[in-house]
Amino acid sequence: xxxxxxxxxxxxxxxxxxxxxxxxxxxxxxxxxxxxxxxxxxxxxxxxxxxxxxxxxxxxxxxxxxxxxxxxxxxxxxxxxxxxxxxxxxxxxxxxxxxxxxxxxxxxxxxxxxxxxxxxxxxxxxxxxxxxxxxxxxxxxxxxxxxxxxxxxxxxxxxxxxxxxxxxxxxxxxxxxxxxxxxxxxxxxxxxxxxxxxxxxxxxxxxxxxxxxxxxxxxxxxxxxxxxxxxxxxxxxxxxxxxxxxxxxxxxxxxxxxxxxxxxxxxxxxxxxxxxxxxxxxxxxxxxxxxxxxxxxxxxxxxxxxxxxxxxxxxxxxxxxxxxxxxxxxxxxxxxxxxxxxxxxxxxxxxxxxxxxxxxxxxxxxxxxxxxxxxxxxxxxxxxxxxxxxxxxxxxxxxxxxxxxxxxxxxxxxxxxxxxxxxxxxxxxxxxxxxxxxxxxxxxxxxxxxxxxxxxxxxxxxxxxxxxxxxxxxxxxxxxxxxx
Amino acid sequence: xxxxxxxxxxxxxxxxxxxxxxxxxxxxxxxxxxxxxxxxxxxxxxxxxxxxxxxxxxxxxxxxxxxxxxxxxxxxxxxxxxxxxxxxxxxxxxxxxxxxxxxxxxxxxxxxxxxxxxxxxxxxxxxxxxxxxxxxxxxxxxxxxxxxxxxxxxxxxxxxxxxxxxxxxxxxxxxxxxxxxxxxxxxxxxxxxxxxxxxxxxxxxxxxxxxxxxxxxxxxxxxxxxxxxxxxxxxxxxxxxxxxxxxxxxxxxxxxxxxxxxxxxxxxxxxxxxxxxxxxxxxxxxxxxxxxxxxxxxxxxxxxxxxxxxxxxxxxxxxxxxxxxxxxxxxxxxxxxxxxxxxxxxxxxxxxxxxxxxxxxxxxxxxxxxxxxxxxxxxxxxxxxxxxxxxxxxxxxxxxxxxxxxxxxxxxxxxxxxxxxxxxxxxxxxxxxxxxxxxxxxxxxxxxxxxxxxxxxxxxxxxxxxxxxxxxxxxxxxxxxxxx
Numbered sequence: 001x002x003x004x005x006x007x008x009x010x011x012x013x014x015x016x017x018x019x020x021x022x023x024x025x026x027x028x029x030x031x032x033x034x035x036x037x038x039x040x041x042x043x044x045x046x047x048x049x050x051x052x053x054x055x056x057x058x059x060x061x062x063x064x065x066x067x068x069x070x071x072x073x074x075x076x077x078x079x080x081x082x083x084x085x086x087x088x089x090x091x092x093x094x095x096x097x098x099x100x101x102x103x104x105x106x107x108x109x110x111x112x113x114x115x116x117x118x119x120x121x122x123x124x125x126x127x128x129x130x131x132x133x134x135x136x137x138x139x140x141x142x143x144x145x146x147x148x149x150x151x152x153x154x155x156x157x158x159x160x161x162x163x164x165x166x167x168x169x170x171x172x173x174x175x176x177x178x179x180x181x182x183x184x185x186x187x188x189x190x191x192x193x194x195x196x197x198x199x200x201x202x203x204x205x206x207x208x209x210x211x212x213x214x215x216x217x218x219x220x221x222x223x224x225x226x227x228x229x230x231x232x233x234x235x236x237x238x239x240x241x242x243x244x245x246x247x248x249x250x251x252x253x254x255x256x257x258x259x260x261x262x263x264x265x266x267x268x269x270x271x272x273x274x275x276x277x278x279x280x281x282x283x284x285x286x287x288x289x290x291x292x293x294x295x296x297x298x299x300x301x302x303x304x305x306x307x308x309x310x311x312x313x314x315x316x317x318x319x320x321x322x323x324x325x326x327x328x329x330x331x332x333x334x335x336x337x338x339x340x341x342x343x344x345x346x347x348x349x350x351x352x353x354x355x356x357x358x359x360x361x362x363x364x365x366x367x368x369x370x371x372x373x374x375x376x377x378x379x380x381x382x383x384x385x386x387x388x389x390x391x392x393x394x395x396x397x398x399x400x401x402x403x404x405x406x407x408x409x410x411x412x413x414x415x416x417x418x419x420x421x422x423x424x425x426x427x428x429x430x431x432x433x434x435x436x437x438x439x440x441x442x443x444x445x446x447x448x449x450x451x452x453x454x455x456x457x458x459x460x461x462x463x464x465x466x467x468x469x470x471x472x473x474x475x476x477x478x479x480x481x482x483x484x
Numbered sequence: 485x486x487x488x489x490x491x492x493x494x495x496x497x498x499x500x501x502x503x504x505x506x507x508x509x510x511x512x513x514x515x516x517x518x519x520x521x522x523x524x525x526x527x528x529x530x531x532x533x534x535x536x537x538x539x540x541x542x543x544x545x546x547x548x549x550x551x552x553x554x555x556x557x558x559x560x561x562x563x564x565x566x567x568x569x570x571x572x573x574x575x576x577x578x579x580x581x582x583x584x585x586x587x588x589x590x591x592x593x594x595x596x597x598x599x600x601x602x603x604x605x606x607x608x609x610x611x612x613x614x615x616x617x618x619x620x621x622x623x624x625x626x627x628x629x630x631x632x633x634x635x636x637x638x639x640x641x642x643x644x645x646x647x648x649x650x651x652x653x654x655x656x657x658x659x660x661x662x663x664x665x666x667x668x669x670x671x672x673x674x675x676x677x678x679x680x681x682x683x684x685x686x687x688x689x690x691x692x693x694x695x696x697x698x699x700x701x702x703x704x705x706x707x708x709x710x711x712x713x714x715x716x717x718x719x720x721x722x723x724x725x726x727x728x729x730x731x732x733x734x735x736x737x738x739x740x741x742x743x744x745x746x747x748x749x750x751x752x753x754x755x756x757x758x759x760x761x762x763x764x765x766x767x768x769x770x771x772x773x774x775x776x777x778x779x780x781x782x783x784x785x786x787x788x789x790x791x792x793x794x795x796x797x798x799x800x801x802x803x804x805x806x807x808x809x810x811x812x813x814x815x816x817x818x819x820x821x822x823x824x825x826x827x828x829x830x831x832x833x834x835x836x837x838x839x840x841x842x843x844x845x846x847x848x849x850x851x852x853x854x855x856x857x858x859x860x861x862x863x864x865x866x867x868x869x870x871x872x873x874x875x876x877x878x879x880x881x882x883x884x885x886x887x888x889x890x891x892x893x894x895x896x897x898x899x900x901x902x903x904x905x906x907x908x909x910x911x912x913x914x915x916x917x918x919x920x921x922x923x924x925x926x927x928x929x930x931x932x933x934x935x936x937x938x939x940x941x942x943x944x945x946x947x948x949x950x951x952x953x954x955x956x957x958x959x960x961x962x963x964x965x966x967x968x
Contacts, residue, residue, distance in 0.1 A: 199532070235533065235763050236763075313758075315756075319575055320530070320574050324569050325527055325572065
């Protein structure tokens with residue numbers, strides 16, 4: 001059962017091949033038995049899952065099942081869940097139980113999905129290896145000596161280890177696509193404003209976007225159908241027409257114009273990864289697409305601009321964690337300053353503190369113009385690169401990450417090396433564009449991902465291109481070794 | 485002796501009279517139990533997001549139009565970062581470079597009757613903070629977040645005022661404008677308007693501004709006036725004794741009439757302002773602004789001019805009555821009913837105002853309604869009662885004893901206008917006071933007129949004050965003159 005995709009599960013549940021309760025128990029059982037190897041879950045919500053599964057079975061029996069009725073999924077622990085601890089991977093929120101659901105969580109519940117639990121992540125989504133979680137590192141099911149990527153490492157590992165059919169995730173600079181790449185999955189970061197951020201704990205508000213982590217493009221389309229909505233509770237949510245993202249999956253991609261940015265194949269790219277990417281693009285040519293080289297001239301500025309803007313926003317976003325109203329509070333504070341210093345000093349991990357400090361510095365008097373304002377100017381140039389490129393092409397393709405998964409500790413003491421993990425993904429967040437990673441082969445027996453970048457709200461086109469690739473290839477069906 | 489000139493600029497916080505908060509749906513009503521009007525957004529729970537309240541923008545635009553200012557067609561919210569327990573997010577959402585209201589001006593009337601224009605630098609929208617309560621918690625502090633998120637406009641003047649009197653006139657004028665617009669309830673005691681005063685002194689005739697101090701959070705005109713006077717005195721003393729004014733923030737205590745330094749410039753926060761990524765720039769088009777302009781209620785200056793024109797009031801009386809919308813309304817209703825604007829004006833500015841001041845009540849809470857007052861005035865006009873008796877009737881009305889007619893009837897206060905009866909009483913008084921009569925007859929013509937008043941006392945006493953003074957005068961004059 002755990003090798004079935006979401007699309008297959010929906011069919012199976014509809015055909016009464018199995019019940020949601022059976023399916024849910026199967027997954028809960030797997031999590032209990034196997035997650036010790038991966039540490040992908042922070043909380044397993046067994047009671048809720050079974051209750052939801054039983055309710056789903058009733059609706060299935062009554063023939064009034066919504067789209068995802070009875071399908072188990074996991075939520076990244078960044079999405080607030082009413083009555084269920086939402087930690088954001090941090091000691092700061094280890095005791096935090098929200099009295100409200102994130103809109104994404106509500107959407108899935110309305111569509112009948114079953115919540116298996118809350119999955120692990122880098123603390124406050126800050127990291128590219130899932131090593132910064134208060135709940136311990138997540139292991140890559142393809143090689144448990146290696147990182148799963150981050151920050152949505154728990155989402156990726158859970159799906160790759162078949163401990164959830166799919167999971168929600170978030171992407172601020174590559175946090176869906178990079179772990180998808182490292183774990184051999186399909187991960188979609190939608191256009192900024194497509195998915196509501198209400199109840200999604202903010203890292204960098206102008207960059208954060210929720211999206212699905214799945215095994216196939218078809219599953220990503222099904223998940224996005226539930227996830228995407230216009231939400232008046234999020235002022236940055238865009239009231240753009242909602243489409244059925246599965247409707248155009250089978251459209252022909254003959255004539256699809258693919259742009260390949262030369263800047264994405266520079267020296268930092270692992271040569272074997274580059275080969276897999278080139279081969280995948282060649283496969284697209286076989287499918288009738290037209291490939292041309294393009295230039296995104298400001299690519300080299302994306303990481304520096306990002307590492308000013310994201311920390312600046314996070315430095316303010318994380319100010320609310322002050323030990324006053326909820327979350328971690330230090331023991332016996334002497335006075336107010338002590339309460340703040342120790343609650344925050346003890347409650348946040350190293351990487352979070354590093355980014356808060358960098359951000360506060362970039363915004364401080366005398367540095368604002370040199371850093372924050374400059375970074376915003378660069379951001380506009382980067383966006384313009386893409387706007388120009390999409391005059392000529394439909395989809396931009398290149399690598400998602402520079403190399404396959406690396407070993408634990410390889411980059412954790414070198415923040416800049418870690419930041420460069422997201423060199424190919426960050427620009428799309430700065431521009432607000434949708435990006436998708438799909439598996440395109442193995443390097444050293446570990447997956448690598450092809451990244452597809454689309455124009456604003458062109459998720460359907462990206463999913464269509466990805467699905468057509470997955471119809472012609474079987475990289476997405478490869479399963480991590482040792483998975484039962 | 486050196487002659488000093490005072491330079492004053494004001495920052496005025498005006499709470500807008502919206503039903504709900506600026507970024508959440510929680511109520512803004514005053515006086516609820518602590519923390520009962522603070523929702524998840526006001527508490528800055530993780531994942532919550534702000535949604536702007538349209539009414540707050542409408543009110544801010546109304547103010548801008550009322551002071552002849554340019555309206556910011558694209559206003560931007562910024563985050564002002566600082567830690568304080570009553571600031572849940574760790575930043576205040578406010579406006580900096582792109583405020584909703586640009587430069588404008590407010591006319592004030594000076595004691596000599598001349599007018600002076602005070603320039604407004606700008607006015608911006610922002611959220612109020614909660615309240616920290618330092619009493620009753622045994623060395624700890626309590627936090628009430630009911631006020632957190634209440635919409636404010638902060639009005640920033642240029643340093644155009646030269647005395648505490650001018651500053652108070654300006655503050656009163658702003659109060660008059662915002663209450664006339666209906667955008668603020670004007671309840672100073674509830675903190676609906678709060679003043680920060682920037683004060684500096686310089687030698688008369690010099691151009692350069694002296695070092696200024698800011699005295700924060702004054703919530704009455706009286707406190708403001710006293711605080712300015714105190715600060716001006718302190719600065720002059722300091723300089724004359726060879727010292728220097730230090731730029732600092734000061735706190736004034738209205739109870740003890742003393743002020744102390746709160747923090748110096750060196751200790752000032754670096755607020756690290758940057759545009760709030762959770763809120764998009766708010767764009768207002770000309771149609772929106774014009775529609776508000778069309779619906780602007782009458783402003784105090786226009787109302788004053790109309791009262792002079794329409795009701796024949798003096799400039800001073802018209803100004804007094806026009807300043808406050810509720811008072812103006814009260815006056816106009818009474819006038820309409822009784823048909824005598826001058827009497828109505830005198831009564832509103834006299835007895836009504838004195839009684840309200842005495843009991844620290846607003847005109848909306850006046851126990852005597854405008855209609856009741858008109859009823860009383862009507863009885864003065866038709867000679868049913870004298871002015872003196874009218875005050876007695878007013879007192880009874882104030883104490884809730886009913887309408888004027890009922891009170892006059894019940895207490896038998898009707899004026900004695902029966903000629904026969906009055907003649908009889910006058911005769912009796914003349915007969916009973918031969919010495920007075922002698923004296924009168926012996927006086928010259930000039931003195932006789934004055935001395936005739938001496939007979940009024942005994943006559944009024946005999947009629948319990950109910951004799952019609954005009955008629956008594958006539959009868960008495962005739963009878964005495966006949967004796968000559």
